Amino acid sequence: MFKPLTLYIGLRYTRAKRRTRFISFITLTSVLGIALGVAALITVLSVMNGFEAELRERILGMTAHATIAEQGGQLRHWEQLEPALGQDKRVLGWAPYVEGQAMLNADRRVSGVMIRGIMPGYEPRVSEVANHLVSGDLSQLVAGGFGIVLGAELANYLGVIPGDKVTVITPQVTSTPAGILPRLKRFTVVGVFQVGMFEYDRNLALIQIDDASRLFRMDDAISGLRLKLDDLFFARKIARELAKTLPGNYYITDWTQSHANFFRAVQTEKRVMFIILLLIVAVAAFNIVSTLVMVVTDKRADIAILRTQGMTSLGIMEIFMVLGTIIGLFGTLLGSIGGVLLALNVETLVPAIERLFNVQFLSADVYYISQLPSKLIWSDVAQITGMAFLLSVLATIYPAWQASRIKPAEELRYE
Incomplete structure (x- = not known):
């Protein structure tokens, strides 16, 4: 049963006397160790959450839900739906689309590409490509104009650049008197987009949906309808329910x-x-063991008298x-406050640090995300602080058990 007397004595032991200043220094380092570990864990996880949210926004800004x-x-x-x-x-x-693989040729350079036929009036409903146009406009994609973005x-x-010609080469072939030849079509570049994802900036081209149907010989069919949902995290559930209701x-x-x-890899990372940084917190928490062992050694006579x-x-x-719980509590609270403020x-x-030291941590020439994003999730903060406090409490058990085994007669024999 918990007794106020034990709390009072435990609090008294947190205050240093002249002969126990070294113990108090060890106690302070334990508190700071836990605080630094918790702050680092909160900050790093917030930055990783920020990167994940940024990548999800960029990917799903171009990919249908x-x-x-x-x-x-x-x-x-598709109009019936x-x-x-x-x-x-x-x-x-929702927006209809036609999609197929092709090759683009300009001068002496050739590149494989995913051709996506879109309806410019519908496309802004499901994607953010119109907001990422560096030049040109989707309205320039008109049926029969054979424009390409x-x-x-x-x-x-x-x-x-816009205004130049590119040749689109499709896998379909055309039979001629000269033999079987690949299908070729000249397109005019009418726009350029940049979303910051290599998958799209390097491998995607947009054309008008009617031009795409003619190019890939799809007659009056399309590849499908792309949907944008109100909650992308429930996309699987909504998709299953929607499939049952459609005629x-x-x-x-x-x-x-x-x-x-991709997102499974991000979650695994x-x-x-989290585990790696939690080990840092664990090391700091188990510094409490050495602190309490020293306190127990210093207070053996007091324990015997009690x-x-x-x-x-x-x-x-x-x-x-x-005593150990107070150390862990102060360290956890201090680290939580510091970590939240940093995040x-x-x-x-x-x-500000980049300007001060004239460095750039994420160069725009190398990384698509050149700024360090951060997204603080309070459930992460609660989980981290809970784990840190639990480790601190667990670290107190062994020294406290050793203190309880001290025999008064042996300790007071020479007092």
Whole structure:
């Protein structure tokens, strides 16, 4: 049973006397060690959350939350689905598309590319590409105009700018008297976009959907409908429920299937980083063991006197567990406050440090994300502080148990 006396004595032992200043110094380093570990863990996880959110925003800004198609990878009479989609409040927008692999040729350079045929009036409903145009406009993609919008990296590789011509080479072939030849079509570059993801900036080109249908010989069919949902984290559930309500035999895929490996890798990296940094907190927490062992050694006579006055072994354990718990509590609170402040201000502090020392941690020439993002999640803070405090409490058990085993007669024999 917890007794106020044990709390009082434990608090008294946290204050240093002249002959125990070294012990107090060790206690202070234990507190600071825990604080630094907790602050580092909160800050690093917040930065990783920021990177994950930034990548998800960029990827899902170009990728549909869900896609509707029929068996065979095509969709006919997609206009019939609009009334059903419009009735579902979870579907914020939809846009038809035609997609296929091709090769682009400009001068002497050739590059494989994913050609996506879009309807410029519908596309802003499901993607952010219109907000990332470096030059040109989606409205310049008109049926029969054979205009093309390239990713910035792709345009740079081909050495083209708006107004230049590129040749699109498709896998389909054409039979001629001279033999079987690949299908070729000249397009005019009418725009360039840059979303900051190599997957799209280097490998994606946009054309008008009717031009894409003619290019890939899809007649009156399209590849499917791209959907934007109100909550992307419930995309799988919404997709399953939507498939049951749509009239006809359709199948719906969501972004968790098309990018599952990428986001799973990000989550794995986050867990590994959490474990690594938690070990730092554990090392700092177990410094409490050495601190308490030294305090127990210094207070052996006091412990013996307390035992002779009737204090039980459990009471002695409580005294030193209170002492260690206070150390862990102060360290955890100090680290939590510091970590939260750093996580909330890392986007301001990092540029200030870069300007002060004239360095750049994330060069725009190398990294697509040149600024250090941060996203503080309070559940992470609660988990980190809880784990740090638990480790601190566990670290007090062994020294407290050793203190409870001290025999009063042996300690007071020569006093």
